[in-house]
Amino acid sequence: xxxxxxxxxxxxxxxxxxxxxxxxxxxxxxxxxxxxxxxxxxxxxxxxxxxxxxxxxxxxxxxxxxxxxxxxxxxxxxxxxxxxxxxxxxxxxxxxxxxxxxxxxxxxxxxxxxxxxxxxxxxxxxxxxxxxxxxxxxxxxxxxxxxxxxxxxxxxxxxxxxxxxxxxxxxxxxxxxxxxxxxxxxxxxxxxxxxxxxxxxxxxxxxxxxxxxxxxxxxxxxxxxxxxxxxxxxxxxxxxxxxxxxxxxxxxxxxxxxxxxxxxxxxxxxxxxxxxxxxxxxxx
Amino acid sequence: xxxxxxxxxxxxxxxxxxxxxxxxxxxxxxxxxxxxxxxxxxxxxxxxxxxxxxxxxxxxxxxxxxxxxxxxxxxxxxxxxxxxxxxxxxxxxxxxxxxxxxxxxxxxxxxxxxxxxxxxxxxxxxxxxxxxxxxxxxxxxxxxxxxxxxxxxxxxxxxxxxxxxxxxxxxxxxxxxxxxxxxxxxxxxxxxxxxxxxxxxxxxxxxxxxxxxxxxxxxxxxxxxxxxxxxxxxxxxxxxxxxxxxxxxxxxxxxxxxxxxxxxxxxxxxxxxxxxxxxxxxxxxxxxxxxxxxxxxxxxxxxxxxxxxxxxxxxxxxxxxxxxxxxxxxxxxxxxxxxxxxxxxxxxxxxxxxxxxxxxxxxxxxxxxxxxxxxxxxxxxxxxxxxxxxxxxxxxxxxxxxxxxxxxxxxxxxxxxxxxx
Numbered sequence: 001x002x003x004x005x006x007x008x009x010x011x012x013x014x015x016x017x018x019x020x021x022x023x024x025x026x027x028x029x030x031x032x033x034x035x036x037x038x039x040x041x042x043x044x045x046x047x048x049x050x051x052x053x054x055x056x057x058x059x060x061x062x063x064x065x066x067x068x069x070x071x072x073x074x075x076x077x078x079x080x081x082x083x084x085x086x087x088x089x090x091x092x093x094x095x096x097x098x099x100x101x102x103x104x105x106x107x108x109x110x111x112x113x114x115x116x117x118x119x120x121x122x123x124x125x126x127x128x129x130x131x132x133x134x135x136x137x138x139x140x141x142x143x144x145x146x147x148x149x150x151x152x153x154x155x156x157x158x159x160x161x162x163x164x165x166x167x168x169x170x171x172x173x174x175x176x177x178x179x180x181x182x183x184x185x186x187x188x189x190x191x192x193x194x195x196x197x198x199x200x201x202x203x204x205x206x207x208x209x210x211x212x213x214x215x216x217x218x219x220x221x222x223x224x225x226x227x228x229x230x231x232x233x234x235x236x237x238x239x240x241x242x243x244x245x246x247x248x249x250x251x252x253x254x255x256x257x258x259x260x261x262x263x264x265x266x267x268x269x270x271x272x273x274x275x276x277x278x279x280x281x282x283x284x
Numbered sequence: 285x286x287x288x289x290x291x292x293x294x295x296x297x298x299x300x301x302x303x304x305x306x307x308x309x310x311x312x313x314x315x316x317x318x319x320x321x322x323x324x325x326x327x328x329x330x331x332x333x334x335x336x337x338x339x340x341x342x343x344x345x346x347x348x349x350x351x352x353x354x355x356x357x358x359x360x361x362x363x364x365x366x367x368x369x370x371x372x373x374x375x376x377x378x379x380x381x382x383x384x385x386x387x388x389x390x391x392x393x394x395x396x397x398x399x400x401x402x403x404x405x406x407x408x409x410x411x412x413x414x415x416x417x418x419x420x421x422x423x424x425x426x427x428x429x430x431x432x433x434x435x436x437x438x439x440x441x442x443x444x445x446x447x448x449x450x451x452x453x454x455x456x457x458x459x460x461x462x463x464x465x466x467x468x469x470x471x472x473x474x475x476x477x478x479x480x481x482x483x484x485x486x487x488x489x490x491x492x493x494x495x496x497x498x499x500x501x502x503x504x505x506x507x508x509x510x511x512x513x514x515x516x517x518x519x520x521x522x523x524x525x526x527x528x529x530x531x532x533x534x535x536x537x538x539x540x541x542x543x544x545x546x547x548x549x550x551x552x553x554x555x556x557x558x559x560x561x562x563x564x565x566x567x568x569x570x571x572x573x574x575x576x577x578x579x580x581x582x583x584x585x586x587x588x589x590x591x592x593x594x595x596x597x598x599x600x601x602x603x604x605x606x607x608x609x610x611x612x613x614x615x616x617x618x619x620x621x622x623x624x625x626x627x628x629x630x631x632x633x634x635x636x637x638x639x640x641x642x643x644x645x646x647x648x649x650x651x652x653x654x655x656x657x658x659x660x661x662x663x664x665x666x667x668x669x670x671x672x673x674x675x676x677x678x679x680x681x682x683x684x685x686x687x688x689x690x691x692x693x694x695x696x697x698x699x700x701x702x703x704x705x
Contacts, residue, residue, distance in 0.1 A: 032543070
């Protein structure tokens with residue numbers, strides 16, 4: 001019941017407002033960490049708490065110096081560059097393999113479907129520390145520990161389950177008669193895929209790719225073990241920053257990352273709507 | 285239609301082949317095509333993910349270093365009776381001399397020393413000491429010379445350890461990971477003061493249960509209110525759930541460090557409100573409290589989203605019907621609404637528990653010493669103590685727990701039904 005009925009008793013009214021207050025507090029708990037770090041990242045002092053000048057809304061209390069540090073400090077810039085080098089490559093691999101596999105899995109003739117699915121989803125289920133430990137052992141055996149490709153392959157493996165899940169979800173609503181119609185009109189499987197199937201499942205593929213991207217971009221446990229100092233990514237730099245020499249630049253980086261997540265979230269929502277619209281258009 | 289001979293011969297396809305064969309061929313082709321589409325990823329996952337996991341399983345029992353570094357000693361020791369109470373014969377010492385000489389040249393004696401040291405502390409220094417002096421040893425009478433270097437060579441403990449761990453495989457790491465060890469008298473628990481891993485596993489479990497519990501408590505009202513509010517409002521409020529879900533883990537962890545520190549935002553706020561004095565600021569992090577608060581926040585969306593999707597499907601008429609039949613608000617909720625949401629609680633709860641039990645980053649940063657999990661111990665053994673075998677054995681234990689839970693999750697929800705965002 002969302003609204004309070006006119007005949008509600010005093011007790012019911014009291015509970016209604018108490019419940020709303022509790023929910024408000026929980027929402028506050030959810031959003032507070034993000035709300036707190038954004039203003040703190042503009043702190044003019046090197047503190048992690050609100051100064052008097054900030055609370056008085058004195059412009060003196062605010063500055064962009066932590067952002068300046070982020071964009072000029074070579075440690076942070078190297079880390080950013082590494083993240084930007086690793087994540088797109090991992091995304092590309094994960095999306096390519098994942099999309100093909102999802103199409104294969106969604107065919108009704110696929111043998112051992114649930115077993116294959118379980119294997120392919122497993123990187124998402126196995127705790128990261130275990131994946132990291134195993135990859136560290138195995139990759140150092142084959143000489144890929146501490147290399148760019150080692151990290152990229154590890155991240156691609158972690159990202160594929162997300163691509164499979166999103167693309168499979170899009171394919172559930174895919175009208176198979178469209179493929180038959182294309183074949184009927186003389187198109188080969190490859191042409192059918194690129195001209196008919198791909199445009200329709202594209203929203204799912206893109207959102208899967210975004211998931212894979214964010215998985216790699218945010219990932220720290222595996223890169224910590226599989227990577228070496230020359231693959232130090234942004235989350236890794238934040239991790240060492242938090243553990244060793246805690247500096248407020250981290251808050252500026254955090255704010256930048258929050259902005260990126262907001263952009264990604266908006267893109268995903270738009271894609272989801274587009275996908276639903278496309279699905280609504282297809283007959284059957 | 286008179287051409288069709290129903291009972292005479294098989295039905296034929298257009299090209300003249302029997303229909304059955306033709307259909308089978310087409311089906312086989314479809315199957316192969318599906319398999320070919322899946323194969324690249326399957327191979328990819330096998331190489332980049334399953335092989336590493338397999339390697340970890342292998343390393344948790346692997347013990348090749350002892351028989352490889354001390355091949356002659358291991359063979360010579362086979363006939364020695366550890367219960368005799370006496371050190372082995374001269375023949376064994378001669379074999380040890382030969383093995384150590386090669387090992388020192390290849391600098392592998394320190395590795396086998398640290399391997400054996402896990403099982404019997406003190407072996408490492410004994411091996412290093414003997415390794416340094418082996419060049420000065422003369423031929424013949426090795427037993428006397430070894431005992432002269434260190435009288436421990438004359439005792440049975442070292443020899444027993446070498447003999448017991450001379451196989452290619454060992455259960456030593458698994459025993460160590462459950463705080464047990466194998467001696468001549470069989471498998472026994474380590475002394476009370478040295479038991480850490482079972483306690484660690486228990487703490488990981490307890491903290492994960494607490495985190496799951498707080499997630500249910502906090503997630504239930506939120507999922508409920510999202511499911512009953514009009515779509516426009518609930519979509520807006522949903523952003524408050526999804527935004528933290530999408531924010532980087534490290535961003536959220538650093539936010540909690542900022543909030544929970546002794547000089548942090550929460551303590552400052554409480555002091556300035558006069559609730560607590562400046563001297564007795566609360567210790568909210570570097571202990572279990574920090575881990576529970578930060579991880580509840582991080583995992584809460586994983587509880588809310590499945591719960592919300594279950595609650596969305598419960599028709600409001602159920603509760604109305606209960607009330608019109610005379611049930612009080614509480615009875616209607618507890619007897620009618622709540623049982624309908626149990627699948628959601630189950631799905632969200634198992635998911636949160638699985639995720640929480642293997643967490644590493646957040647406990648590492650906010651957990652101090654009392655709020656860390658078994659994963660932190662695994663990481664410690666990989667990067668600091670370099671006891672990879674033990675790290676692998678602990679990893680396998682954790683993996684087994686997660687797999688059991690995953691199986692339960694699959695039974696409740698089904699992996700195919702995993703939804704994102």
